[in-house]
Amino acid sequence: MNRVRNHAVIQNWREGVSARNHKNTLQSVACAGGVTELYSYQQKIGHRTANGVCVVADFTAPGGQFHSMTTSCHVNGAKVGASLVMHPRVWAASAFRNSEVPF
Secondary structure, eight states, X not given: OEEOOHHHHHHXXXXXXXXEOTTSSEEEEEOXXXXXXXXXXXXXXXXXXXXXXXXXXXXXXXXXXXXXXHHHHHHHHHHTTOSEEEOHHHHHHSTTOOOSXXX
């Protein structure tokens, strides 16, 4: 898996490619069927569908579910090019939610 800066991890996620930053706090995981997931620490914050639609959960203070400053930075970076930003409660009820890294 590529080790790159945070903005490049997010770009790789948008493109459906696996990548991680040097501390492993932000990672993009390409899964079967063209799906790619974005994780901040061990929490899933983004989902790229097989069709290339990028969905981000708004885990920030204004979004109503603050986790950490680092996760907020990761989410805000992903929100820039996302197709859809979900409220954390909607995210929790959606099929995109997954609480663990798949490995």
